[in-house]
Amino acid sequence: MSLPPILAIETSCDDTAAAVWADGRLASSVVAGQRIHEQFGGVVPEHASRAHERLIVPTIQAALDEAALTIADLGAVAVTVGPGLAGSLLVGLSAAKGIAVGAGIPLIGVNHLEGHVYSVMIEAPRPPLPFLCLTVSGGHTLLTLVKEGFVHEELGRTRDDAAGEAFDKVAKLLGLPYPGGPPIDRLAAEGDPAFLDLPSPRLGPKGRRGNALFDLSFSGIKTAVRYWIADLGDETDAVLDAHRADVAASFQQTVVDALVTGVRQAVEETGVQAVAVVGGVSANRGLRAAMTEAGQADGFEVFIPDPAHSVDNAAMIAVTAATKWAAGEVSDLSIGATPSLAL
Numbered sequence: 001m002s003l004p005p006i007l008a009i010e011t012s013c014d015d016t017a018a019a020v021w022a023d024g025r026l027a028s029s030v031v032a033g034q035r036i037h038e039q040f041g042g043v044v045p046e047h048a049s050r051a052h053e054r055l056i057v058p059t060i061q062a063a064l065d066e067a068a069l070t071i072a073d074l075g076a077v078a079v080t081v082g083p084g085l086a087g088s089l090l091v092g093l094s095a096a097k098g099i100a101v102g103a104g105i106p107l108i109g110v111n112h113l114e115g116h117v118y119s120v121m122i123e124a125p126r127p128p129l130p131f132l133c134l135t136v137s138g139g140h141t142l143l144t145l146v147k148e149g150f151v152h153e154e155l156g157r158t159r160d161d162a163a164g165e166a167f168d169k170v171a172k173l174l175g176l177p178y179p180g181g182p183p184i185d186r187l188a189a190e191g192d193p194a195f196l197d198l199p200s201p202r203l204g205p206k207g208r209r210g211n212a213l214f215d216l217s218f219s220g221i222k223t224a225v226r227y228w229i230a231d232l233g234d235e236t237d238a239v240l241d242a243h244r245a246d247v248a249a250s251f252q253q254t255v256v257d258a259l260v261t262g263v264r265q266a267v268e269e270t271g272v273q274a275v276a277v278v279g280g281v282s283a284n285r286g287l288r289a290a291m292t293e294a295g296q297a298d299g300f301e302v303f304i305p306d307p308a309h310s311v312d313n314a315a316m317i318a319v320t321a322a323t324k325w326a327a328g329e330v331s332d333l334s335i336g337a338t339p340s341l342a343l
Contacts, residue, residue: 012084049087156183156214191249
C-alpha cells in the first residue's frame with residue numbers, strides 16, 4: 001500500500017534541507033547551504049542556527065512547490081532529532097512540530113546517522129538486507145551491520161576525529177579552503193601517495209574496545225601532517241608550494257586504505273556480501289574507486305549513493321521516515337532534540 005506524501009526536514013548542522021517522499025519515490029529535495037562558515041574554516045553553531053531560522057520556511061516551501069504539493073496534501077512530517085548541533089536541531093524540530101500540530105498529521109523523528117545509512121535506499125540499485133554500511137562524514141565514521149526491522153549492530157567507529165573532520169583539518173594545514181574534502185580529493189589526483197609515510201588510522205580488531213572489528217583514530221595522522229609542516233621552518237612556503245599535492249595524496253591514500261581494510265575484514269568476518277558507503281566522504285573519488293576495486297577483488301557488491309545524497313540532505317530523512325512509518329513507528333510530540341544521539 002502506498003503511503004501518503006511525507007515532508008522531511010534536516011537541520012542537524014549547517015545545511016537547511018527539505019524533501020518530499022511520495023508514491024514510493026523522491027518527489028523533491030532542496031538544500032540551502034550556509035557560506036558564512038567558510039571565513040571561519042569550520043561551522044560556527046550560533047551562525048548556523050540563525051541561518052536555519054532565516055532559511056527554514058522558504059526551503060520547506062520550495063520542496064513542496066517542487067513536488068507540486070501543499071501542506072494539506074501531506075500524510076506525515078519527518079525531522080532529524082539528532083545527533084547534531086543543538087540550536088540547529090531545534091529549528092528544524094520546531095518547524096516540524098508546528099506543521100504536525102497545524103495539519104493534524106503524524107510526526108516521525110529520525111536519527112541523522114540512520115538517515116545516512118538509508119540514503120542508499122533513495123534510488124536503485126539498492127542493497128539487499130542484511131548489508132554492511134560504512135558511514136563516513138564530517139562528524140561521524142562508523143561501520144554498521146544493517147539487518148531487517150531497523151536492527152543495527154555496530155562493528156566499530158572512530159574513537160576521536162571523524163574522517164571528514166580530519167580532511168577539513170589537514171586541508172586547513174595545507175592552506176586549502178573549507179570544507180577540505182573536495183580540494184584534497186582534487187589535489188590528491190595530481191600527487192604522489194608515497195611522498196609521506198603517515199600513521200594508519202586503523203587500530204585493528206583487538207583495540208581497547210575489545211572485539212570491535214573497525215575502530216579508528218584519526219588524530220595521529222592529522223598531528224603527523226602538522227608536525228611535518230612545522231619541521232619545515234623557513235622553507236615551509238616553498239616546500240608546500242612544491243609538494244602540496246603530494247601531501248594531499250599521501251593523506252588521502254592512508255585514510256582510504258584504513259577504511260577499505262576495515263570493510264574487507266568485516267565482509268570476511270560476517271559473510272555479508274553487500275556493502276554501502278554513505279556520508280559526505282563517500283563522494284571522495286579515491287574512496288569510491290578503492291572500495292569498488294576491493295569489491296571486485298573480494299566478490300562483494302558496493303552501493304554508493306549519488307553524491308547529492310551523500311552530503312547532509314533531507315531526502316535521506318524522507319526515505320528513512322517512510323520505512324519507519326510503514327513499520328508503524330511514529331514519534332510523540334514531546335520528542336526533543338538529542339545532539340549526542342547514537343545510532
